[in-house]
Amino acid sequence: MDILDNQTIRKPDGSIVDCEEYLRNIKIFILFFSASWVANTKNLIVLLKDLYSENLKRKVGMEIIYVSADTSKEGYDSDLMAQGPWSAIPFKSSICDILRYRYDVSYMPMIIVVKRDGSIITRKGKEELENLGINVLVTWTEFVQK
Numbered sequence: 443m444d445i446l447d448n449q450t451i452r453k454p455d456g457s458i459v460d461c462e463e464y465l466r467n468i469k470i471f472i473l474f475f476s477a478s479w480v481a482n483t484k485n486l487i488v489l490l491k492d493l494y495s496e497n498l499k500r501k502v503g504m505e506i507i508y509v510s511a512d513t514s515k516e517g518y519d520s521d522l523m524a525q526g527p528w529s530a531i532p533f534k535s536s537i538c539d540i541l542r543y544r545y546d547v548s549y550m551p552m553i554i555v556v557k558r559d560g561s562i563i564t565r566k567g568k569e570e571l572e573n574l575g576i577n578v579l580v581t582w583t584e585f586v587q588k
Contacts, residue, residue: 443465443471443556443558443559443560444559444560445537445540445541445544445560446461446462446465446537447461447462448461448462449461449531449535449537450532450535451464451465451507451529451530451531451532452522452529452530452531452532453529454527454528454529458532464529465505467503468503468504468505468558469502469503469504469557469558469583470502470503470504470505470555470556470557470558470563470582470583471504471505471507471555471556471557471558472490472493472504472505472506472507472553472554472555472567473507473509473541473545473553473554473555473556474490474506474507474508474509474528474551474552474553475509475511475541475542475547475550475551475552475553475554476508476509476510476511476521476550476551476552477510477511477512477517477521477550478510478512478514478517478518478520478521479512479517480550480551483551485572486551486568486571486572487524487525487526489571489572489575490506490526490528490571491526491527492575492576493506493571493575493576493578493579494506494526494527494528496576496579497579500579502579502583504579504582504583505528505529506526506528506529507528507529507530507531508522508525508528508529508530508531509530509531509537509538509541509542510522510530510531510533510538511538511542511550512533515533515534518533519533544560545562545565546565551568552565552567552568553567553568553571554567555567555582557585563582563585564582
């Protein structure tokens with residue numbers, strides 16, 4: 443995704459690495475927009491964890507990227523610890539604002555699924571995940587194969 447070129451990303455182990463290198467084999471980006479102050483994300487986190495595990499089993503080439511709207515490092519860190527084993531845009535990175543603007547994020551939590559080129563697969567990722575569970579992998583990967 444061109445917007446992540448020359449940027450860094452926080453890996454699940456907490457290390458900060460180059461986005462291009464870390465995400466070079468990813469075909470589907472699941473942008474998870476949230477913050478520590480967003481209520482009622484517990485069920486969504488469980489669904490995302492199941493999706494992430496299934497992705498690893500099937501080797502789909504998908505990555506969940508947490509995009510935080512937190513303004514405090516403590517909030518960011520505590521929310522990230524409560525999240526799942528996926529990557530995140532580093533705290534206070536200007537890319538968070540750019541991604542929210544580019545994909546017109548108007549509420550949280552919001553999940554936007556995009557292809558490698560940044561084009562949108564769905565803006566209703568949260569709803570689709572809640573309705574279909576891990577079967578969204580089939581739906582979302584159809585768009586990549588076209």
